[in-house]
Amino acid sequence: MSSNPQPGRRPLVYETPLAIRAWSRAFRCGQKTLALVPTMGALHAGHRALFQAARQAADAVVASIFVNPSQFGPGEDLSSYPRTLDADLAACAEEGVDAVFAPTGLAVYAADHSTWVCEDALASGLEGAIRPGHFQGVLTVVLKLFNTVEPDVALFGQKDIQQALLIRRMARDLLLPVDIHVAPTVRETDGLALSSRNRYLSVEHRRQAPALWKALSACRELLESGERNMKRVEAAGMEILDSVPGLKVDYLQVVDMETLEEPRNMGRPLVVAGAVRLGTTRLIDNIVCPPGALAGSSSGVNAS
Amino acid sequence: MSSNPQPGRRPLVYETPLAIRAWSRAFRCGQKTLALVPTMGALHAGHRALFQAARQAADAVVASIFVNPSQFGPGEDLSSYPRTLDADLAACAEEGVDAVFAPTGLAVYAADHSTWVCEDALASGLEGAIRPGHFQGVLTVVLKLFNTVEPDVALFGQKDIQQALLIRRMARDLLLPVDIHVAPTVRETDGLALSSRNRYLSVEHRRQAPALWKALSACRELLESGERNMKRVEAAGMEILDSVPGLKVDYLQVVDMETLEEPRNMGRPLVVAGAVRLGTTRLIDNIVCPPGALAGSSSGVNAS
Numbered sequence: 001m002s003s004n005p006q007p008g009r010r011p012l013v014y015e016t017p018l019a020i021r022a023w024s025r026a027f028r029c030g031q032k033t034l035a036l037v038p039t040m041g042a043l044h045a046g047h048r049a050l051f052q053a054a055r056q057a058a059d060a061v062v063a064s065i066f067v068n069p070s071q072f073g074p075g076e077d078l079s080s081y082p083r084t085l086d087a088d089l090a091a092c093a094e095e096g097v098d099a100v101f102a103p104t105g106l107a108v109y110a111a112d113h114s115t116w117v118c119e120d121a122l123a124s125g126l127e128g129a130i131r132p133g134h135f136q137g138v139l140t141v142v143l144k145l146f147n148t149v150e151p152d153v154a155l156f157g158q159k160d161i162q163q164a165l166l167i168r169r170m171a172r173d174l175l176l177p178v179d180i181h182v183a184p185t186v187r188e189t190d191g192l193a194l195s196s197r198n199r200y201l202s203v204e205h206r207r208q209a210p211a212l213w214k215a216l217s218a219c220r221e222l223l224e225s226g227e228r229n230m231k232r233v234e235a236a237g238m239e240i241l242d243s244v245p246g247l248k249v250d251y252l253q254v255v256d257m258e259t260l261e262e263p264r265n266m267g268r269p270l271v272v273a274g275a276v277r278l279g280t281t282r283l284i285d286n287i288v289c290p291p292g293a294l295a296g297s298s299s300g301v302n303a304s
Numbered sequence: 305m306s307s308n309p310q311p312g313r314r315p316l317v318y319e320t321p322l323a324i325r326a327w328s329r330a331f332r333c334g335q336k337t338l339a340l341v342p343t344m345g346a347l348h349a350g351h352r353a354l355f356q357a358a359r360q361a362a363d364a365v366v367a368s369i370f371v372n373p374s375q376f377g378p379g380e381d382l383s384s385y386p387r388t389l390d391a392d393l394a395a396c397a398e399e400g401v402d403a404v405f406a407p408t409g410l411a412v413y414a415a416d417h418s419t420w421v422c423e424d425a426l427a428s429g430l431e432g433a434i435r436p437g438h439f440q441g442v443l444t445v446v447l448k449l450f451n452t453v454e455p456d457v458a459l460f461g462q463k464d465i466q467q468a469l470l471i472r473r474m475a476r477d478l479l480l481p482v483d484i485h486v487a488p489t490v491r492e493t494d495g496l497a498l499s500s501r502n503r504y505l506s507v508e509h510r511r512q513a514p515a516l517w518k519a520l521s522a523c524r525e526l527l528e529s530g531e532r533n534m535k536r537v538e539a540a541g542m543e544i545l546d547s548v549p550g551l552k553v554d555y556l557q558v559v560d561m562e563t564l565e566e567p568r569n570m571g572r573p574l575v576v577a578g579a580v581r582l583g584t585t586r587l588i589d590n591i592v593c594p595p596g597a598l599a600g601s602s603s604g605v606n607a608s
Contacts, residue, residue: 114473118422
């Protein structure tokens with residue numbers, strides 16, 4: 001149901017919730033479908049793959065560009081997070097994105113903002129344990145974006161798998177009329193997952209960074225060979241990470257894809273998820289076993 | 305912009321989110337507006353006044369009837385809460401309600417539901433202090449109803465003023481495309497605010513119940529006469545409540561209408577709010593000074 005992309009045409013840019021919603025409603029009342037790709041800008045080939053998948057999923061594509069303050073912790077990189085709006089709009093134009101929602105902070109958070117989306121099962125482990133409050137910020141801003149753009153489908157990258165699964169849970173629990181698609185991680189040729197934060201890496205750290213992917217791949221290999229002792233699987237990955245001088249491991253864990261907890265039922269899909277730090281840069285990545293499991297499961301409550 | 309009500313015609317009844325949303329979208333894409341009146345059933349004249357106000361506010365009226373388990377605390381009256389669906393549907397028909405959304409519990413809460421709306425400013429005092437978790441349950445179910453029915457406007461009664469102000473705050477903070485209207489409390493001739501819980505009252509307690517309204521009225525009189533010492537205002541109300549044998553006071557408080565905290569800026573609208581218990585029945589009520597302040601303030605972010 002993809003329409004004609006017009007690569008190179010500059011997308012419509014909206015700055016207020018009222019304006020983008022009016023456009024969205026007019027578009028959809030013509031029975032067309034809308035896909036949203038929420039981003040924090042600093043767009044790379046991973047985002048471009050999301051735009052392309054979005055075009056396959058709906059008649060028009062909206063990108064949002066907003067560095068969401070509430071998902072950064074006190075010591076994190078909010079102020080230094082890369083902001084490259086002109087290049088981002090050019091990338092959107094090249095990918096045939098139809099409209100961009102690029103709001104100011106105050107249009108999204110009133111000075112006395114006090115309402116949050118909290119999730120108390122999937123959000124507690126992995127990234128949630130290391131970054132308290134992070135997912136509350138993510139879910140809240142994504143819900144605001146959904147309420148504003150009113151998409152039929154929204155796309156997220158597998159690299160942030162816990163985020164993607166949490167947003168699916170939110171869509172289901174809050175009866176949101178939005179399907180959540182998760183697109184495969186795009187990687188450099190040496191396996192490093194693309195991330196806006198990769199540009200922070202020094203030459204030496206960039207050279208070391210693919211160790212995370214290597215460790216995850218080693219874990220998957222063990223799982224695929226039939227190993228069911230998760231401690232042994234994790235130890236094989238840790239051995240690879242520990243061999244990299246200066247690399248610090250936040251976690252490397254095998255979890256049940258549905259609960260994000262320690263696997264109890266061996267028949268269910270698994271996620272091997274890891275987070276490491278190289279200098280001041282934090283990298284995350286994951287692998288799903290079996291590989292197709294993530295695309296298969298669905299989403300919110302959509303009439304379409 | 306009211307359409308022709310057809311009193312006596314039985315409303316369409318929908319049980320699943322998908323069904324009511326499909327009806328709502330088809331209706332609204334014809335450029336018509338929808339009003340939602342969320343209820344827990346056990347409809348009385350206060351709900352009927354909301355249906356009538358809803359008809360003035362939009363082209364069609366949807367009532368939801370759902371006794372929301374998550375807003376009841378462990379020791380509260382969930383299991384005994386009155387359930388009168390047949391009479392409720394008859395009342396909806398008489399008031400010309402166009403569609404009723406009466407879902408089952410499982411359509412609203414999956415067994416592993418884990419996503420909540422939390423508010424950390426307006427929800428902490430008054431009812432929130434006495435009923436921990438209550439407003440988290442209220443906000444979560446109201447958001448689900450909004451996502452399902454997709455109304456342009458939703459109506460709530462002033463009797464539950466903290467709830468109404470919290471829903472307005474949620475609508476603003478989450479950029480919901482819904483205007484929140486608050487309709488005046490409907491009272492018995494002796495001043496008692498209508499409530500589904502009034503039917504629990506014994507004859508003796510029913511006779512004593514108007515004391516709450518009398519106490520609030522005495523507070524308002526003092527405020528209108530220029531008294532600015534809130535302790536003195538509250539004491540005047542407490543004197544009336546304390547004179548009722550067996551009546552227990554949860555709170556009687558004067559608060560700033562915008563923050564629901566102790567008034568600091570004397571130029572702003574005030575709420576006198578009270579909660580009392582007579583036997584096992586809990587009654588709440590409030591008065592706003594000046595009386596028009598509540599209707600004046602607005603709501604979410606609506607394109608209309």
